[in-house]
Every structure is written in C-alpha cells, then in structure tokens.
Amino acid sequence: xxxxxxxxxxxxxxxxxxxxxxxxxxxxxxxxxxxxxxxxxxxxxxxxxxxxxxxxxxxxxxxxxxxxxxxxxxxxxxxxxxxxxxxxxxxxxxxxxxxxxxxxxxxxxxxxxxxxxxxxxxxxxxxxxxxxxxxxxxxxxxxxxxxxxxxxxxxxxxxxxxxxxxxxxxxxxxxxxxxxxxxxxxxxxxxxxxxxxxxxxxxxxxxxxxxxxxxxxxxxxxxxxxxxxxxxxxxxxxxxxxxxxxxxxxxxxxxxxxxxxxxxxxxxxxxxxxxxxxxxxxxxxxxxxxxxxxxxxxxxxxxxxxxxxxxxxxxxxxxxxxxxxxxxxxxxxxxxxxxxxxxxxxxxxxxxxxxxxxxxxxxxxxxxxxxxxxxxxxxxxxxxxxxxxxxxxxxxxxxxxxxxxxxxxxxxxxxxxxxxxxxxxxxxxxxxxxxxxxxxxxxxxxxxxxxxxxxxxxxxxxxxxxxxxxxxxxxxxxxxxxxxxxxxxxxxxxxxxxxxxxxxxxxxxxxxxxxxxx
Numbered sequence: 001x002x003x004x005x006x007x008x009x010x011x012x013x014x015x016x017x018x019x020x021x022x023x024x025x026x027x028x029x030x031x032x033x034x035x036x037x038x039x040x041x042x043x044x045x046x047x048x049x050x051x052x053x054x055x056x057x058x059x060x061x062x063x064x065x066x067x068x069x070x071x072x073x074x075x076x077x078x079x080x081x082x083x084x085x086x087x088x089x090x091x092x093x094x095x096x097x098x099x100x101x102x103x104x105x106x107x108x109x110x111x112x113x114x115x116x117x118x119x120x121x122x123x124x125x126x127x128x129x130x131x132x133x134x135x136x137x138x139x140x141x142x143x144x145x146x147x148x149x150x151x152x153x154x155x156x157x158x159x160x161x162x163x164x165x166x167x168x169x170x171x172x173x174x175x176x177x178x179x180x181x182x183x184x185x186x187x188x189x190x191x192x193x194x195x196x197x198x199x200x201x202x203x204x205x206x207x208x209x210x211x212x213x214x215x216x217x218x219x220x221x222x223x224x225x226x227x228x229x230x231x232x233x234x235x236x237x238x239x240x241x242x243x244x245x246x247x248x249x250x251x252x253x254x255x256x257x258x259x260x261x262x263x264x265x266x267x268x269x270x271x272x273x274x275x276x277x278x279x280x281x282x283x284x285x286x287x288x289x290x291x292x293x294x295x296x297x298x299x300x301x302x303x304x305x306x307x308x309x310x311x312x313x314x315x316x317x318x319x320x321x322x323x324x325x326x327x328x329x330x331x332x333x334x335x336x337x338x339x340x341x342x343x344x345x346x347x348x349x350x351x352x353x354x355x356x357x358x359x360x361x362x363x364x365x366x367x368x369x370x371x372x373x374x375x376x377x378x379x380x381x382x383x384x385x386x387x388x389x390x391x392x393x394x395x396x397x398x399x400x401x402x403x404x405x406x407x408x409x410x411x412x413x414x415x416x417x418x419x420x421x422x423x424x425x426x427x428x429x430x431x432x433x434x435x436x437x438x439x440x441x442x443x444x445x446x447x448x449x450x451x452x453x454x455x456x457x458x459x460x461x462x463x464x465x466x467x468x469x470x471x472x473x474x475x476x477x478x479x480x481x482x483x484x485x486x487x488x489x490x491x492x493x494x495x496x497x498x499x500x501x502x503x504x505x506x507x508x509x510x511x512x513x514x515x516x517x518x
Contacts, residue, residue: 021059021076025100033100038171038193039237041081041096041104044131048094048241049085056083058113065107068140075102078109079134082117084126087245090253093121096131099171103135106177110138111148118155125254127164129244132181133171149176156183161356164251168240169194169230174218182229185353186247186305189220189230190240196223228309228342247303250317250324251357258358259324266298268321268495275487279404281430286332289314289364292404293327296320296491302327305350310342315350320362321495323502326354329364330415332405339411340371341384348387355395360498361416363401368437369411386517388414393421394516396508398501400424400494403431403472403481418480423504424497425481426490427472433480438466 022042024030033040039047045054061078063070079101084093095114097104114130121128137145159165160183167181169189173196181187181196189196197218204210204217216222223229234240252259272295279287294300297318304316312335316327328347330337339347354361370376370385392399392414401415401422412433416422427433434441442462443450449458472484485493 018059024076024098025102029100036193037236038099038133040100041098041131041133044168044170044237044241045081045083045085045094045096047238048129048131048244049087049092050089053085054083054094055085056081058082058116061109061113063107063109063138063141065138065141065144067142070140073102077101078107078113079104080110080113082113084117084120087248090248091124091126092129092248093117093124093126094129094131097134097171099133099135102138104133104171105135105138106145106149106152107138107141108144108148111152114152115155118159122159122162125163125256127166127248127251127253128159128184129166129168130180130184131168131170132173132177133169134174134177135172136175136177146176149179152180153183156180160185161255163254164248164357166244166247168244169196170237170240172196174198174200178218186231187223187229188232188234188240188243189223190237191220191233191235193237195219196229224306225308228306228346230309231305233308247317250303250319250359252359255357261322261324262319264298264319264322269492271488272296272491273488275490279428279430279487283405283432284336286336288333289329289331289337289366292364293318293329296494297325297327298322306346310340310346312337312340313343313347314364315346317359320491320498323495323498324359325362325498326350326359327362327364328415330367330411332366335371337367337406338369338371339367339385339388339414340376341379341381344370344381344384344388344414348391351388351391351395355391355397358397360398360400360501361392361395362494363399363416363422365401365403365407365412365415366405367408367411367415368406369409370414383517385410385414389420390514390516392416394508394514395421396504396506398423398498398504400497400501401426402490402494403427403433404487405430405432406437407431407433408437409435418482423501426483426485426493427475427481428487428490429472429484431472431475431481431484432466432470433472433475434470438462438470441465441470 030040059077063075063078079098080095082095095117165184167184167187178196178198195214195218201212220233224233278291297320302316302318312331314329314331399416399422418425439462442465446461475481476484
C-alpha cells in the first residue's frame with residue numbers, strides 16, 4: 001500500500017515541475033541565446049515589467065502532436081510564455097516566444113495560449129505586448145500550425161483599436177510569423193538580431209534564383225528605411241524593452257480612456273523667441289522642423305515613430321502642458337517637405353492610431369504640396385495621398401494645426417486644414433496659403449508676360465502676388481484660420497487650445513465602417 005503524500009511533497013513536486021519548465025530548452029540552449037546577443041524570453045519579460053509584477057498563465061500547457069516523433073518530444077510551455085504584469089503601475093498583457101524551446105516555433109497550443117491572453121486583455125482593457133523570437137511555424141504540426149495562424153491573425157484584428165498592441169521583434173520573424181507584428185500597432189526591431197520576411201534566403205533562391213543575405217532581405221536597415229515595416233530600431237534587447245516602456249507612457253490602456261496627463265515643470269505659457277530665428281523668412285531656405293517641435297513641447301522631449309522612413313514627414317509622440325499629443329509635421333530639410341507616397345502612408349497610419357486612442361493631433365505645416373510628376377503618378381500618389389485626407393476627415397480627436405510657412409494646394413488640405421475638421425488653425429506671419437506656389441500662380445495669371453519673355457515684369461507680378469494674396473491674412477479674413485500668431489507664443493496657444501478641447505465630443509454618421517483608400 002502506497003504512502004499518502006503530505007502537502008509539503010505536493011508543493012515540492014509543483015516547484016520542481018515549474019523549475020524544469022522555466023529552464024525552457026535547458027542550460028545549453030540558454031547559453032546559445034546569450035552568445036547570440038539575446039536575452040531569454042523570461043529575462044525579457046522581467047526587464048520589461050515592473051519588478052515582481054509578472055503573473056504567468058498556462059505554464060503547464062503541452063502540445064498534442066504525435067506525428068514525426070513529437071509524441072516523444074517535450075516542448076516546455078509550448079515555446080511561448082504568457083501572462084500579465086505592470087509597467088509604471090499599469091496592467092499590461094505580455095507573451096514572449098522562447099527561442100530556446102524548439103526555436104520558439106508556432107503551433108496549435110502555442111497559439112491557444114496567445115489567443116486566451118488576447119481575450120483577457122480585451123475584457124480587462126489593457127495593452128498587449130508581443131515579444132517575437134521564432135523559427136516560424138512548427139512544421140510537424142502542419143495544418144494545425146497553418147489554421148492557428150489564421151485564428152491568431154483574426155484575434156489581433158479584433159483587438160485592433162480596442163487596446164494598444166506593441167510588437168517587439170527580438171529575433172527571427174519569418175513566414176506567417178511576420179504578419180502578426182504587421183497587424184499590430186507598432187513594431188520595434190533590434191539591430192543585429194532581428195530580421196523579418198515572408199520567405200527566407202534559401203526559399204527565395206529556390207523559387208526566384210536570387211541569392212541574398214538575411215540582412216539584405218529582411219534586416220533592420222531594410223525595414224526601418226525602405227519598407228517602413230519597423231517603427232523603431234534599437235541597438236540591443238535592453239534598449240528595446242526600455243523604449244517599449246517609454247512608448248506606453250504616452251498611450252491610454254484602451255479606447256475608452258484618455259492618456260494619463262503628467263505633471264510638468266515646463267511652464268505652459270513659456271515664450272519661445274528662438275523660433276523666430278530658427279525658421280528663415282526666405283521661402284525656399286530649409287531648416288530642421290525637429291528644432292521647432294523640440295522648442296515647443298515639454299522639456300524638448302519627443303518619441304519619434306519611423307524616424308528613418310519617409311523623412312520628409314515627422315510623426316512623433318510628445319507632451320504639451322502634460323497632455324500626451326501626436327505630432328505630424330512636414331520636414332523642409334528633406335524634399336522641401338513635399339508629401340510623397342511613403343509620407344502619406346506613414347502619416348495616415350499614425351493619425352488613425354492617435355484617433356483610435358484619444359490622443360490629440362498637432363500639425364506643423366510647411367509643405368509645397370504633394371509631390372508631382374510621372375513617377376509619383378505611377379506609384380499611386382492619388383491613392384496614397386487620399387489616405388491622409390481620409391484619416392484626418394475621419395479623426396474626431398482634438399486637431400490643432402499651425403501653418404508655419406508654405407501650405408499649398410492638396411498639401412494645405414492634407415495637413416489638416418479647417419475644411420478637414422481642424423478645431424483650431426493658427427498661422428505664423430510667414431505663412432503662405434495658396435492653391436499653387438506664387439511662381440506657378442503668376443505664370444498662369446500673367447501668361448502673356450511669359451510668352452513675351454518679359455521675365456522682369458513677371459518677377460514683379462510674382463512679388464505682388466505674394467504680398468497681396470499669398471499671406472495668412474487673406475485666409476484669416478475668410479475664417480480659414482482662427483488667428484495669426486507670433487511664433488514665440490505657439491506653445492501657449494497650443495496648450496490653451498488643448499485645454500479648451502479636452503472635453504470635445506463629435507458624433508460621426510452611424511455606419512458599419514468607411515472604405516479607406518489602401
């Protein structure tokens with residue numbers, strides 16, 4: 001007759017089982033992970049969350065596959081750690097793929113753990129952070145892996161706009177695995193260890209004959225500056241986790257809440273005379289819009305999104321008077337601030353995120369309009385540019401626009417004019433609001449002078465046009481802008497508008513959803 005166990009023995013067995021699972025693939029696999037310059041999944045979770053705040057769920061989940069020898073294969077936690085914890089005292093849900101455990105491969109039970117986490121996060125109304133480090137689908141589970149990718153993608157989309165979703169790509173992210181982060185709100189990558197693509201170099205070579213390295217196919221440089229897939233690139237795992245914490249500080253926990261207002265020691269009525277030196281009055285002279293933004297926001301601090309992609313437009317989070325804001329600004333330093341296909345995509349996605357999560361939008365405008373020419377037309381500038389028009393027209397959050405210099409044609413509208421629903425529009429005295437640039441306008445209005453070759457007279461007429469029509473006062477007379485302000489008072493005027501608009505409510509027409517140009 002077997003001896004009845006006492007409670008201590010039961011507890012000891014529980015502790016031993018958990019200890020074994022928490023080792024993942026074992027000491028050797030952990031060592032390899034560290035040698036590759038990567039933290040383990042559990043180390044990442046512990047560094048990301050507030051100390052001692054993580055609660056793991058589904059630690060004992062096991063795969064059910066019996067094919068290809070899997071019935072004899074142990075995969076601790078089925079290669080993904082799931083649970084919840086706190087970041088700066090706020091609840092977040094987190095899942096981290098464990099590369100030490102069968103390469104972090106994705107399969108049925110692995111997916112079920114993540115899907116359960118999504119259901120909890122949506123019920124609670126808390127952000128979701130996914131840490132990706134995976135060899136992709138577990139081939140041994142065949143159709144199950146494929147089916148559960150679909151279920152996983154479906155769940156991400158259901159959560160979109162309900163809670164913020166941040167993807168941290170901290171290792172390989174290939175095949176179906178690449179699409180999960182792409183469906184989330186933000187993607188961070190780590191230099192030297194992250195790469196993502198729908199098919200790796202061996203498959204690319206087999207199908208297309210192209211020979212290419214992992215880095216050239218899907219490394220951070222490709223996705224940060226060319227494809228625009230990555231929102232931020234960090235130097236190592238630790239920086240990636242710190243940046244994720246920082247990003248969350250600007251965001252609410254869900255769509256029903258507003259971002260937390262933070263106390264600031266930066267006076268809201270601070271005058272900024274330096275702005276009058278930074279921006280040249282010469283219309284065709286460039287300057288760095290980042291300098292303008294950093295002078296205006298609290299303590300000069302911003303959180304840049306896609307800084308290396310479509311540099312002709314800036315999208316970043318910041319604070320003004322403690323209010324979290326999303327900033328969209330033309331960058332005269334690059335392409336004179338003209339809006340092209342990539343800039344339209346970058347801005348419209350950012351605008352829609354801010355609107356989904358109640359983050360006021362601030363625009364700083366200095367653009368000669370959408371980029372024109374046969375190349376842009378063939379790339380679909382009309383379709384892509386329409387995304388910005390759609391995103392601003394759809395957005396119901398407070399929208400405050402500052403016209404600094406040029407605001408021509410579709411660029412004036414696309415940067416959130418009064419006509420697209422801006423709540424407050426201010427202009428500096430240097431603002432130029434027009435259907436086309438002065439030179440183009442003069443050449444059309446005075447085409448006879450152009451035909452005669454009287455360039456001196458045409459130049460006079462161009463200057464006359466600038467003085468009489470291409471200035472902020474004509475627009476102010478018609479109510480298209482609310483006020484012409486001194487550059488130095490820009491911060492105070494934005495803050496005053498944010499205060500006035502903090503309880504703004506807008507009720508769009510009832511419908512299932514619109515059909516945004518994509």
